[in-house]
Amino acid sequence: MASEYSFDVVSKVDMQEMNNAVTQSLKEIETRFDFKGSKSDIKLENDQLVVVSDSDYKLKSVVDILQSKMIKRGVPILNLEYGKIEPASGGTVRQTIKLKQGIDQENAKKMNVLIRDSKLKVKSQIQGDQLRVTGKSKDDLQAVMSLLQGAGLSLELQFTNYR
Template identity: 40%
Template sequence: MPSFDIVSEIDSVELRNAIDNSNRELATRFDFRNVEATFDLKESTAKLSAEDDFQLNQMMDILRGNLAKRGVDANAMEIKDAIHSGKNWYKDVEFKQGIDSLTAKKLVKSIKDQKLKVQASIQGEKIRVTGKKRDDLQQVIAWIKSADFEQPFQFNNFRD
């Protein structure tokens, strides 16, 4: 019976490269000359620090551009509020890994609402979709790509 898995993952190497490229771009930009501004990556959280709130917004634009160049979906970002501490401003950007239970339930319900002959089941941080026909599974993939769930999904482990 054909099946595939729906997952939400970010390539950590590409994320690291995007952060490094953003730091390099900060070093070359004229408007950030003599300004303490950095991007730091810890696990799946990027910490932006700058001297002004406006500069944080510019840094977010730089980060989004570099993520797009590296093929990392910007929908995976969860942007926290800016914090002013001392003379610097800080902003945390968390990158979502895996499908949380609320999103998984919403996704399974919407797959069932499509009235296709497939079964969707939650298995940890992924969703397994099985069906009798490969065409039904491909319709599910096409529908999920067109729907907006505010999180990027990948499809792997496709089996006939």
């Protein structure tokens, strides 16, 4: 039996599932009556999405469709960082949406403080874009998991390498 247990707190977007959500969204846009003849499109480029449509209203509808497909596929929508809506060529509007991968330093520090203030007998340390939590009791680790899930952070958390 191990004397120390640990897990990693990460925040990642599964790019294959994201690609599937974009593909499904584009199929729905093609078949919907209110988008007939519109120039609506979604492109996935590296770690960002580019959404293009005829007007602000249609752009927001495209983003809503994308979010619903992401939720159905289990892709976290909290990890989206929306840019401003800007005019594009051909009388269209464009919005860039960044996909947040990993935990930024600010959120990692907040989580560290939350864990320290909880008075649980665990240690946490920042390791790049993830957080490692170690402790002697599995119950304490599970308490940390539920604490972090209920903390209301601005990103979706996953717990990996539970040992």
